[in-house]
Amino acid sequence: xxxxxxxxxxxxxxxxxxxxxxxxxxxxxxxxxxxxxxxxxxxxxxxxxxxxxxxxxxxxxxxxxxxxxxxxxxxxxxxxxxxxxxxxxxxxxxxxxxxxxxxxxxxxxxxxxxxxxxxxxxxxxxxxxxxxxxxxxxxxxxxxxxxxxxxxxxxxxxxxxxxxxxxxxxxxxxxxxxxxxxxxxxxxxxxxxxxxxxxxxxxxxxxxxxxxxxxxxxxxxxxxxxxxxxxxxxxxxxxxxxxxxxxxxxxxxxxxxxxxxxxxxxxxxxxxxxxxxxxxxxxxxxxxxxxxxxxxxxxxxxxxxxxxxxxxxxxxxxxxxxxxxxxxxxxxxxxxxxxxxxxxxxxxx
Amino acid sequence: xxxxxxxxxxxxxxxxxxxxxxxxxxxxxxxxxxxxxxxxxxxxxxxxxxxxxxxxxxxxxxxxxxxxxxxxxxxxxxxxxxxxxxxxxxxxxxxxxxxxxxxxxxxxxxxxxxxxxxxxxxxxxxxxxxxxxxxxxxxxxxxxxxxxxxxxxxxxxxxxxxxxxxx
Numbered sequence: 001x002x003x004x005x006x007x008x009x010x011x012x013x014x015x016x017x018x019x020x021x022x023x024x025x026x027x028x029x030x031x032x033x034x035x036x037x038x039x040x041x042x043x044x045x046x047x048x049x050x051x052x053x054x055x056x057x058x059x060x061x062x063x064x065x066x067x068x069x070x071x072x073x074x075x076x077x078x079x080x081x082x083x084x085x086x087x088x089x090x091x092x093x094x095x096x097x098x099x100x101x102x103x104x105x106x107x108x109x110x111x112x113x114x115x116x117x118x119x120x121x122x123x124x125x126x127x128x129x130x131x132x133x134x135x136x137x138x139x140x141x142x143x144x145x146x147x148x149x150x151x152x153x154x155x156x157x158x159x160x161x162x163x164x165x166x167x168x169x170x171x172x173x174x175x176x177x178x179x180x181x182x183x184x185x186x187x188x189x190x191x192x193x194x195x196x197x198x199x200x201x202x203x204x205x206x207x208x209x210x211x212x213x214x215x216x217x218x219x220x221x222x223x224x225x226x227x228x229x230x231x232x233x234x235x236x237x238x239x240x241x242x243x244x245x246x247x248x249x250x251x252x253x254x255x256x257x258x259x260x261x262x263x264x265x266x267x268x269x270x271x272x273x274x275x276x277x278x279x280x281x282x283x284x285x286x287x288x289x290x291x292x293x294x295x296x297x298x299x300x301x302x303x304x305x306x307x308x309x310x311x312x313x314x315x316x317x318x319x320x321x322x323x324x325x326x327x328x329x330x331x332x333x334x335x336x337x338x339x340x341x342x343x344x345x346x347x348x349x
Numbered sequence: 350x351x352x353x354x355x356x357x358x359x360x361x362x363x364x365x366x367x368x369x370x371x372x373x374x375x376x377x378x379x380x381x382x383x384x385x386x387x388x389x390x391x392x393x394x395x396x397x398x399x400x401x402x403x404x405x406x407x408x409x410x411x412x413x414x415x416x417x418x419x420x421x422x423x424x425x426x427x428x429x430x431x432x433x434x435x436x437x438x439x440x441x442x443x444x445x446x447x448x449x450x451x452x453x454x455x456x457x458x459x460x461x462x463x464x465x466x467x468x469x470x471x472x473x474x475x476x477x478x479x480x481x482x483x484x485x486x487x488x489x490x491x492x493x494x495x496x497x498x499x500x501x502x503x504x505x506x507x508x509x510x511x512x513x514x515x516x
Binding site for chain 2: 127128149180
């Protein structure tokens with residue numbers, strides 16, 4: 001096999017793997033979300049379709065396809081149709097730079113388990129997620145409904161506000177790592193779990209907490225799901241959407257959650273590293289490491305669900321105050337401290 | 350592959366730019382969205398020029414933040430139909446294209462003058478990476494960089510003062 005064909009085949013294979021993995025993850029998450037919600041609220045959740053209700057996502061998929069696809073009469077058609085895609089595509093793109101496994105060897109060639117190993121990879125992920133807001137804004141505006149518009153407006157303000165805290169908390173990690181390449185950031189956190197950036201590897205525990213909170217706001221999840229606060233806005237920006245278009249927004253939300261979790265794992269919790277050295281090499285180790293990555297992301301996804309069914313929603317002004325007056329100064333302080341520590345050599349830069 | 354990417358990006362950039370300014374499009378939100386597409390296409394051009402850091406910043410800062418704010422304002426004002434503003438006067442209609450042409454000419458002249466007879470040297474493999482850009486910014490272009498930062502801070506304070514008279 002020539003180098004070029006191998007490269008092409010590997011890239012296509014990785015893209016297929018990641019996209020299908022994400023979509024499969026979305027399906028599983030819709031089931032987990034409802035089952036866990038059931039447990040938390042002392043009820044069953046979906047348990048009729050298949051064993052433990054495991055086939056429920058498939059039934060939902062069929063239902064979504066069969067439903068009538070309504071476009072409101074006064075909607076701006078082109079933008080209305082474009083909006084779900086605008087919200088799903090950036091969400092999927094962001095995952096391209098996240099290394100979900102170590103460098104493996106196939107057919108005598110080395111292959112990084114990441115779709116593109118960009119020099120500014122972390123920036124790419126931030127750029128892609130920052131574009132996701134267009135889908136929500138477009139949906140809100142083109143629906144020509146006041147609830148949808150309010151949802152869209154709230155979301156654009158919220159996303160821009162929390163992006164600042166999110167980006168600043170990431171910069172702390174970049175300072176201690178001295179690179180923006182995700183694979184190198186992960187490699188720095190090899191070995192025992194105290195080498196992870198959130199712990200002794202970078203002392204970024206505060207940054208990690210800020211990242212997680214801002215991540216919840218960025219993905220519009222409770223307690224920050226202002227854009228779709230049911231009690232005041234019906235369903236916010238996707239009030240007027242039905243059928244597969246609605247389901248695309250749904251998928252985008254879950255993909256965004258997965259990306260945010262994966263970024264948190266990559267930046268702060270050692271990426272695909274197990275957290276303890278094992279006397280293994282080759283395929284057994286590689287498979288364990290991929291599983292470790294999936295398990296870490298899975299924990300975050302569970303946390304998302306847990307928080308959603310436990311905490312009440314913030315009021316909108318409280319949300320803004322938390323973002324600008326608490327998280328933002330905290331992130332700045334964390335950045336300053338990290339910068340001083342790196343400059344004085346207290347943390348290996 | 351690069352030529353193909355260039356052609357696709359050019360078509361995208363030119364169409365979206367046309368949608369932004371064409372008088373047939375009267376919808377401010379559509380114009381803003383087209384501008385977003387245009388900005389992302391420009392980021393694609395930066396990528397083709399091996400300046401990936403600039404490309405990513407272009408997307409984060411312009412498409413991801415500034416334009417969202419512009420959209421926000423447009424939606425908040427809820428401009429239904431711009432026809433109410435009336436057609437632009439003869440001064441704008443003559444001066445606009447003339448100024449645009451002048452800017453384009455100036456840009457072309459600067460580029461050709463900088464290239465000179467020899468053309469541009471091939472960029473080093475390091476070119477465009479975050480490290481290379483950072484080193485350049487904090488050594489060769491240190492004073493301009495700091496001057497711009499100061500200017501931005503002053504502008505920001507001014508904007509806050511103008512917007513919030515009573516603090």
